[in-house]
Amino acid sequence: MTLMDVDPTQTPLQREAAVTIFEKGAPGRRAFVAPALDVPPVDPSTLLPAAFRRAEGPRLPELSEPEIVRHYVKLSKRNFDLDSGFYPLGSCTMKHNPRLHERVAALPGHARLHPFQHPKRAQGALELMWNLERALSEVSGLPHVSLQPSAGSHGELAGVLLARAYHEDRGQTRTKVLTPDTAHGTNPATVTMAGLEVVKVGTNADGGVDLDDLRAKATEDVACLMLTNPNTLGVFDPNIAEIAEIVHGVGSVLYYDGANLNAIMGITRPGDMGFDIVHFNLHKSFTQPHGGGGPGSGPIAVSQRMEPYLMNPRIVKDEDGSFDLRDESEKSIGRLRGFQGNYGCFVRSYAYICSLGAEGLKDASESAVLNANYLLAKLGDVSEHLPLAYGKLCMHEFVLSGAPMKRELGIKTLDLAKRLLDHGYHPPTVYFPLLVEEALLVEPTETETRETLDLFAEAIKAILLEAAEDPEIARAAPYTTPVRRLDEALAAKRPVIRQPL
Amino acid sequence: MSTYTAITDADREAMLAEIGVDTVEDLFAPIPQELRLGRPLDLPAGRPEQDVYKHLRELAAKNVSAEDEVTFLGGGMYDHYVPALIDMLMSRSEFLTPYTPYQPEVSQGGLQVMFEYQTAISELTGLPVANASVYEGPSALASAGYLAKLANGKSKFVISAGVHPHSIETLRTYAHGYGVEVVEVPLRDGVTDPDAWAEAIDDETGALFFQNPNFYGAVEDATALTSAKRAGCVAIAAYDPIVLGILKPPGQCGVDVCIGEGQPLGNRLDYGGPSFGFFAATEAYLRRMPGRIAGETVDADGRRGFVLTLQTREQHIRREKATSNICTAQALNALGGVVYLAWLGRQGIVELGELLLQRTHYARQALTAIPGVEALHDQPVIREFAVTLPAGAPVADVVERCAAQGINPGLALPEQNALLVAITEQRSREEIDRLADVLGRAVSEVTA
Numbered sequence: 001m002t003l004m005d006v007d008p009t010q011t012p013l014q015r016e017a018a019v020t021i022f023e024k025g026a027p028g029r030r031a032f033v034a035p036a037l038d039v040p041p042v043d044p045s046t047l048l049p050a051a052f053r054r055a056e057g058p059r060l061p062e063l064s065e066p067e068i069v070r071h072y073v074k075l076s077k078r079n080f081d082l083d084s085g086f087y088p089l090g091s092c093t094m095k096h097n098p099r100l101h102e103r104v105a106a107l108p109g110h111a112r113l114h115p116f117q118h119p120k121r122a123q124g125a126l127e128l129m130w131n132l133e134r135a136l137s138e139v140s141g142l143p144h145v146s147l148q149p150s151a152g153s154h155g156e157l158a159g160v161l162l163a164r165a166y167h168e169d170r171g172q173t174r175t176k177v178l179t180p181d182t183a184h185g186t187n188p189a190t191v192t193m194a195g196l197e198v199v200k201v202g203t204n205a206d207g208g209v210d211l212d213d214l215r216a217k218a219t220e221d222v223a224c225l226m227l228t229n230p231n232t233l234g235v236f237d238p239n240i241a242e243i244a245e246i247v248h249g250v251g252s253v254l255y256y257d258g259a260n261l262n263a264i265m266g267i268t269r270p271g272d273m274g275f276d277i278v279h280f281n282l283h284k285s286f287t288q289p290h291g292g293g294g295p296g297s298g299p300i301a302v303s304q305r306m307e308p309y310l311m312n313p314r315i316v317k318d319e320d321g322s323f324d325l326r327d328e329s330e331k332s333i334g335r336l337r338g339f340q341g342n343y344g345c346f347v348r349s350y351a352y353i354c355s356l357g358a359e360g361l362k363d364a365s366e367s368a369v370l371n372a373n374y375l376l377a378k379l380g381d382v383s384e385h386l387p388l389a390y391g392k393l394c395m396h397e398f399v400l401s402g403a404p405m406k407r408e409l410g411i412k413t414l415d416l417a418k419r420l421l422d423h424g425y426h427p428p429t430v431y432f433p434l435l436v437e438e439a440l441l442v443e444p445t446e447t448e449t450r451e452t453l454d455l456f457a458e459a460i461k462a463i464l465l466e467a468a469e470d471p472e473i474a475r476a477a478p479y480t481t482p483v484r485r486l487d488e489a490l491a492a493k494r495p496v497i498r499q500p501l
Numbered sequence: 502m503s504t505y506t507a508i509t510d511a512d513r514e515a516m517l518a519e520i521g522v523d524t525v526e527d528l529f530a531p532i533p534q535e536l537r538l539g540r541p542l543d544l545p546a547g548r549p550e551q552d553v554y555k556h557l558r559e560l561a562a563k564n565v566s567a568e569d570e571v572t573f574l575g576g577g578m579y580d581h582y583v584p585a586l587i588d589m590l591m592s593r594s595e596f597l598t599p600y601t602p603y604q605p606e607v608s609q610g611g612l613q614v615m616f617e618y619q620t621a622i623s624e625l626t627g628l629p630v631a632n633a634s635v636y637e638g639p640s641a642l643a644s645a646g647y648l649a650k651l652a653n654g655k656s657k658f659v660i661s662a663g664v665h666p667h668s669i670e671t672l673r674t675y676a677h678g679y680g681v682e683v684v685e686v687p688l689r690d691g692v693t694d695p696d697a698w699a700e701a702i703d704d705e706t707g708a709l710f711f712q713n714p715n716f717y718g719a720v721e722d723a724t725a726l727t728s729a730k731r732a733g734c735v736a737i738a739a740y741d742p743i744v745l746g747i748l749k750p751p752g753q754c755g756v757d758v759c760i761g762e763g764q765p766l767g768n769r770l771d772y773g774g775p776s777f778g779f780f781a782a783t784e785a786y787l788r789r790m791p792g793r794i795a796g797e798t799v800d801a802d803g804r805r806g807f808v809l810t811l812q813t814r815e816q817h818i819r820r821e822k823a824t825s826n827i828c829t830a831q832a833l834n835a836l837g838g839v840v841y842l843a844w845l846g847r848q849g850i851v852e853l854g855e856l857l858l859q860r861t862h863y864a865r866q867a868l869t870a871i872p873g874v875e876a877l878h879d880q881p882v883i884r885e886f887a888v889t890l891p892a893g894a895p896v897a898d899v900v901e902r903c904a905a906q907g908i909n910p911g912l913a914l915p916e917q918n919a920l921l922v923a924i925t926e927q928r929s930r931e932e933i934d935r936l937a938d939v940l941g942r943a944v945s946e947v948t949a
Contacts, residue, residue, distance in 0.1 A: 014804070017804070017805060018609065018613060018804070018805040018806060018807070020613065020616065020617050020620070021617050021839075021843050022617065022620055028848075029846070030846045030848055030849060031584075031586075031843075031844045031845075031846060031849075032584075032844055032845045032846055032849035032852075032853070034849065034852040034853060034856055034926065035856065035926050035929070037856060037859055038860075038929055038930040038931075039859055039860055039862075039863035039930045039933075040863070041859060042859060042862055044855060044858060044859070047858050047859070047862050047881060048720065048747065048748070048858060048881050048883065049881060051722075051724075051749075052720050052722075052748060052749055052881065053747060053748070053749060054745070054746070054747055054748055054749050054750060055749075057746055057747075057847055057848075057850060057851040058621075058624040058625050058627075058745060058746065058750070058847070058850060059624050059847060060621065060624060060842050060843065060845065060846055060847045060849075060850055061842075061843045061846060061847070062846050062847050062848070063843060063846065065586060065844070068586060068840065068843050068844060069586055069589070069590075071843075072590050072614075072836075072840060073590070073593070075609075075610040075613055075614060076590070076593050076595035076596055076610050077595065077610065078608075078609035078610035078613070079595040079596065079599055079607065079608055079609070079610035079611050080599060080604070080607035080608065081594045081595045081596075081597070081598045081599045082594070082598035082599065083594035083595075083597075083598050084594065084595075087599075087600070089600055089603070092600050094600060095505070096505045097597065097598055098505060100550050100553060100554060102592055102597075103554065104553075104554060104557035104558070104561075105771075106588070107557065107558060107561040108561070108566050108567075108568035108569075109558075109560070109561025109562055109563075109564045109566050109568075109569075110557075110560075110561050110564070110566075110771070110772065111566075111769045111770065111771055112566040112567040112568045112580070112769065112770050113564045113565075113566045113567070113770060113771070113772040114566075114567060114572060114574040114578065114580065114770050114772070114909075115577075115578055115770065115772050115773030115774075116574050116575075116576050116577075116578075116912050117564070117565060117566075117574065117772075117909070118900070118904070121564065121565035121904065122564050122565070122772065123563045123564070124559075124560035124561055124562065124563030124564040125560070125564050125772050127560060127563065128557075128560050135544055138542050138543050138544055139542060139544075141538075150636035150637065150640065150774070150775075151636065151827070151828065151829040151830070152828065152829065153816070153826040153827055153828045153829070154636060154640070154827075156826065157675075157678070157826060160678075161674065161677075161678050164678070184816075184817075184828075185815075185816035185817040185818070185819075185820050185823070185828075186816050186817075186826050186828050188816070188820040188821035188823075189816035189819070189820060189821060189823035189825065189826035190826040191821060192821045192822070192823070193647060193675075193678060193679060193825070193826050194678040194679070195677075195678045195679045195680045198820075198821040235531070236529075236531040236532055237531075238531045238532070238533060240533075240536065241533065241535070241536065264532070265542075266538060266541070266542045267529060267532065267537065267538060268532050268536045268537055268538060269538055272536055272538065273536055281829075283829060289597045289598050289833070290598065290599060290600045290601070290829070291596070291597060291598075291599075291831075291832050291833025291834070291836075292596055292597075292599045292600070292601065292602065292608070292611035292614075292832040292833060292836070293600070293601040293602065293611070293615075293633070293634075293793060293829060293830055293831075293832030293833075294601075294634070294636075294775070294829045294830040294831040294832050294833065294834070295774070295775030295777075295829075295831050295833060295834055296829035297775075311674075312670075333674055333677075334670050334671070334673055334674035334677075335639070335667060335670040335671045335674055336640060336671060336674055336675075337636060337637055337639050337640040337667070337671055337774075338577055338637055338638055338639040338640075338665070338667040338668070338671070338762065338773065338774075339577075339578070339667065339772070339773025339774060340772065340773045340774075341773065341774060342771075342773075342774040342775040343771050343772035343773055343774055344769070344771040344772075344774065344775050345774075345775060347557065350557075351553050351557055353544065354545070354547070354548055354553045354556060354557075355547055355548060355549075355550065355553050356504055356547045357544055357545055357546040357547030357548065358541045358542035358543070358544040358545075358546065358547075359541065359546065359547060360504045360547040361542060361544070362541070362542065363504050363506065364504055364505075364506065366525050366528075367504070367506045367508050369525070369528050369529065370508065370513065370516055370517075370520075370525055370528065371508075371516075373516075373520045373522075373528055374516040374519055374520055376520075377519045377520045377521070378519065393520070393522075393528055393530075393531075395528075395531075417604070418604075418606070421604065421606055421607055426599075426604060426607065427604060429603070432817070446504070446505075446506045446508075447505045447506055447507070448507075449507040450507075450508070450512050450515070450516060476801070478606050478607075481606040481607050482606070482607075482609050483605075483606055483609055483800040483804050483806040484606065484800040484801040484802055484804070485606065485800060485801045486605050486606065486798050486799070486800050486801075486806045486807075486808050487798045487799055487800070487801075488605075488798065488808050488810070490798045490799065491796040491797065491798035491808045491810040492796070492810050492811055492812075492813075495787065495794075495796050495810055495811060496796055496797040496798075497616070497619055497630060497631075497787075497794055497795065497796045497797075497810065498616070498619050498620040498623045498629070498630070498631070499616065499617065499620040501620075501624070
């Protein structure tokens with residue numbers, strides 16, 4: 001490409017065509033240098049018979065280290081990230097990821113500790129996990145914790161299997177799980193995976209659980225109710241004590257989806273609300289970086305009556321103060337994964353809890369709720385087109401409906417989201433929860449400044465003003481991103497999910 | 502105390518005025534007073550960064566890591582060298598801090614990484630389709646079981662006793678949930694007993710599971726094992742990805758779904774996680790795969806780009822009818838995996854496999870030369886093998902003595918009074934010789 005070919009209407013990133021690493025490099029290039037063969041060589045065919053051998057090696061890329069580094073650093077620049085800008089993705093709690101956590105997680109004593117190391121020689125790791133379990137127990141108000149699940153949905157599976165085991169142990173077969181229609185998609189998917197059946201419970205005019213509907217559906221064959229509180233509408237259900245009473249009244253179990261824990265740390269506790277099982281998302285409330293789609297970590301905390309069914313192994317503290325890993329109960333549902341869970345995430349979240357302490361965790365939740373309400377108030381100016389779906393105030397997040405905007409300005413929530421990209425913001429969650437038309441779920445988190453919230457509100461206003469003039473601008477957005485709006489239908493119709501070689 | 506927040510008293514006052522309430526407390530009005538905690542959380546007070554660093558460093562110092570001893574531990578996770586460029590790339594903000602790529606226009610980096618990763622896993626396994634990662638090895642195997650259950654609805658799984666015990670336990674936990682019986686087939690001479698295998702498989706068998714190399718390091722005859730399956734049954738195999746430079750790929754052995762633990766590919770030990778699970782399959786199971794899949798498409802101007810695709814499989818769209826409940830997976834760890842494979846390269850993965858094969862053979866010879874120490878089996882091994890110790894030398898005692906000498910001789914298997922010994926490119930001949938020496942002395946001391 002000569003300078004003459006440079007299209008001035010395109011940004012430098014747009015001019016750069018997407019080329020995969022499999023299309024780069026040249027035969028014979030390499031980065032890895034194998035250690036010398038320092039043992040007496042033996043004819044390899046006597047060690048691994050020909051029938052088991054691979055005829056041709058996998059066609060992996062062939063590049064030098066500088067090429068690999070440049071390729072991935074360039075790719076990284078095609079991402080938007082939390083360190084670069086505001087990321088108010090609802091229900092995802094995109095709070096700052098402190099860099100201290102990366103430093104301590106990388107200490108060799110943590111990072112190079114083998115999971116089969118004898119517990120006697122992994123006392124620091126077990127102590128850390130024990131301390132984290134105690135802290136999560138205190139935050140949730142439930143006495144027993146297992147750190148094992150790998151993410152929130154994995155914790156949900158643990159919880160539903162636990163509820164099932166609890167009933168089976170009492171000789172009861174309960175086949176149904178109640179979930180509100182505001183629930184995360186992971187809730188119903190989990191229920192089916194655990195071999196149970198989903199029964200939806202309606203939402204009342206205030207955004208909480210419809211108590212009449214709940215009473216009608218809370219029958220003796222219900223294994224548990226899965227609830228998020230505050231729910232995905234950003235509404236704290238004030239009837240929670242009554243909900244618990246109804247569910248416990250039929251001998252059922254209460255499951256708390258902790259995705260929204262960031263609103264209530266140190267203020268109220270699921271255990272005190274009557275819940276039996278809670279999962280935490282360490283990658284939401286407790287700062288494990290999201291990594292572009294994981295890793296996460298989804299510990300669960302449970303009440304006394306659920307404890308016998310917790311996953312194996314458990315961390316135990318012996319009388320001499322030492323720690324061990326043991327299978328503690330024959331009634332355990334078993335294992336949900338290999339080893340002890342995502343320890344690297346435990347290190348980060350534990351460091352976070354140490355930094356904040358009791359007061360800091362409460363302050364984080366209060367600030368998260370303050371920030372959300374402030375942004376909601378700032379957006380009051382546009383409530384004609386983007387009204388709040390439920391209530392007047394919110395907890396740590398809120399749902400706006402883009403229905404009037406779509407009707408009167410001719411742009412959909414998706415268009416608004418795409419235009420926000422041109423303003424340098426990651427859009428809020430769109431089209432969730434499902435029961436709000438053209439939903440926009442906004443969660444600013446406590447680590448954002450007032451100035452950021454002001455500017456974000458200004459951007460939304462500017463987009464709506466622009467749409468009133470010419471809706472086509474938002475409909476064709478974004479313009480400044482590395483690629484423009486992508487054809488998702490094409491991708492699904494003719495799936496190309498690997499580089500042809 | 503650090504809270505990573507920025508709200509000053511002046512900010513708070515102005516913000517509350519804007520909201521139209523008097524205190525922050527007012528915002529929590531919907532929470533009934535009787536449900537309020539009403540006291541501070543019973544946790545230690547917050548501490549400044551340097552104090553927290555010191556505390557976490559002290560905890561780290563109470564562990565004996567692979568940096569502190571010469572370790573031959575394996576059994577699913579291995580002390581391979583993690584090249585420095587992986588640390589650098591995995592800690593870049595642009596990869597570390599975004600969420601799942603819900604807005605593809607600003608997530609092309611992450612989506613292309615997924616696409617490249619899927620290509621690399623597909624190449625390694627010899628299977629045409631791969632997803633963008635699942636949690637880790639054992640739960641990947643259990644998720645593959647769920648795929649089989651949804652695909653054929655049959656009532657029985659048959660699993661080889663050579664599969665990692667954590668995977669068998671995890672499968673049992675999951676299968677109890679989705680309602681499938683799990684039948685375990687024993688080993689004979691270190692590999693899955695072919696007669697018992699054939700006998701266990703019938704028309705009600707929805708899936709069969711084996712691991713290659715198996716938990717005891719033995720290379721299984723994958724083609725023979727998959728040939729036993731009946732119509733509609735799904736052949737699922739867990740593979741160690743690091744040996745796929747030299748071991749016949751599962752896609753050429755009749756395997757329908759290949760899953761495995763990705764940690765050996767450029768991921769840290771991290772006391773068991775986070776790493777990633779890989780998941781590859783034949784074309785027939787593409788629409789039944791769990792998790793995210795990145796696909797190629799074009800943008801409004803015709804430029805090549807990538808999106809999350811086939812999302813109608815997934816929980817956020819399909820809810821109770823989804824192929825899995827997985828949402829957050831292991832994208833950052835999968836990035837480590839694909840960077841590692843690019844770093845290893847086409848020649849490197851073969852060279853590494855051959856090196857492991859030679860050193861593992863050498864180590865097996867060296868250890869079985871110790872009086873009373875014998876191979877648990879004589880099957881071909883690539884990177885790991887098991888030896889039995891004499892009856893008078895309980896393996897736990899032997900391990901303790903070796904550890905005191907700075908050598909972790911491997912994973913104790915108390916039932917067989919055996920040791921499972923893993924070799925990586927970091928374990929030189931000199932270290933293997935030292936292991937043989939230390940282990941030999943430990944065995945004779947304990948026996949005496």
